Amino acid sequence: MSAIKKISVLISGRGSNLASLLDAIDAGRIQGRVVRVLSQRADAAGLQHAEKRGIPTTVVDVKAYPTRDAFDAALGDAIAVDTPDLVVLAGFMRVLGAAIVQRFAGRMINIHPALLPSYPGLHTHQRALADGVKWHGCTVHFVTPEVDVGPIVGQSVVPVLPDDDEASLAARVLDAEHRLLEDVVRWFCADRLSVDGQTVTLRDNAESTAEPPTSCQHPRD
Numbered sequence: 053m054s055a056i057k058k059i060s061v062l063i064s065g066r067g068s069n070l071a072s073l074l075d076a077i078d079a080g081r082i083q084g085r086v087v088r089v090l091s092q093r094a095d096a097a098g099l100q101h102a103e104k105r106g107i108p109t110t111v112v113d114v115k116a117y118p119t120r121d122a123f124d125a126a127l128g129d130a131i132a133v134d135t136p137d138l139v140v141l142a143g144f145m146r147v148l149g150a151a152i153v154q155r156f157a158g159r160m161i162n163i164h165p166a167l168l169p170s171y172p173g174l175h176t177h178q179r180a181l182a183d184g185v186k187w188h189g190c191t192v193h194f195v196t197p198e199v200d201v202g203p204i205v206g207q208s209v210v211p212v213l214p215d216d217d218e219a220s221l222a223a224r225v226l227d228a229e230h231r232l233l234e235d236v237v238r239w240f241c242a243d244r245l246s247v248d249g250q251t252v253t254l255r256d257n258a259e260s261t262a263e264p265p266t267s268c269q270h271p272r273d
């Protein structure tokens with residue numbers, strides 16, 4: 053049995069992905085524990101999900117630092133305090149510079165609300181609707197210095213329905229995000245992921261949970 057992994061989660065807002073991850077951990081579906089939740093905003097509502105459970109929180113206030121590099125260095129130090137095995141960007145709305153990304157290379161993942169490489173960046177649902185695509189979704193990828201292009205671990209696809217507006221599509225994608233993030237964090241914590249260049253492989257692992265994945269987004273599942 054691999055050791056329980058230490059997970060740090062970075063958020064910027066309501067933290068529904070964080071809450072869903074904490075629920076999965078509490079239910080015993082992930083061999084990990086969240087050691088700290090960090091945000092660059094003191095008013096991030098999602099911090100309450102951690103506080104309610106007695107999980108330490110840290111705010112690294114972006115306004116307190118004169119440069120992006122200074123902020124990144126402080127954030128990196130705040131993360132490193134716990135020596136996490138995995139750093140999850142779960143709705144963290146700051147672009148991180150190369151130095152902090154390198155510091156946590158191979159152990160930092162991000163959830164993005166689109167099927168990368170389509171729709172990197174912001175306003176993904178609005179752009180998908182404007183393009184008339186029929187399928188949309190979300191991606192979890194390892195973080196690399198270039199934004200939204202790191203090796204893809206998993207993707208979850210949702211239909212775009214005729215009556216969708218931005219809110220209804222966002223809600224459908226968010227539901228898929230919660231399930232995908234849980235799967236990916238479970239795989240990471242079970243040491244099932246290996247990365248070779250841009251390609252992430254999900255290894256079979258007899259020690260991993262016997263339950264089927266809660267979403268299907270990886271070719272080997």
Ligand code: GRF
Nearest residue numbers: 066067068069143163164165
């Ligand atoms: C999610 O859609 C995430 O993919 C995006 O911002 C949203 C954050 O949602 N980057 P929440 O804070 O996890 O509820």
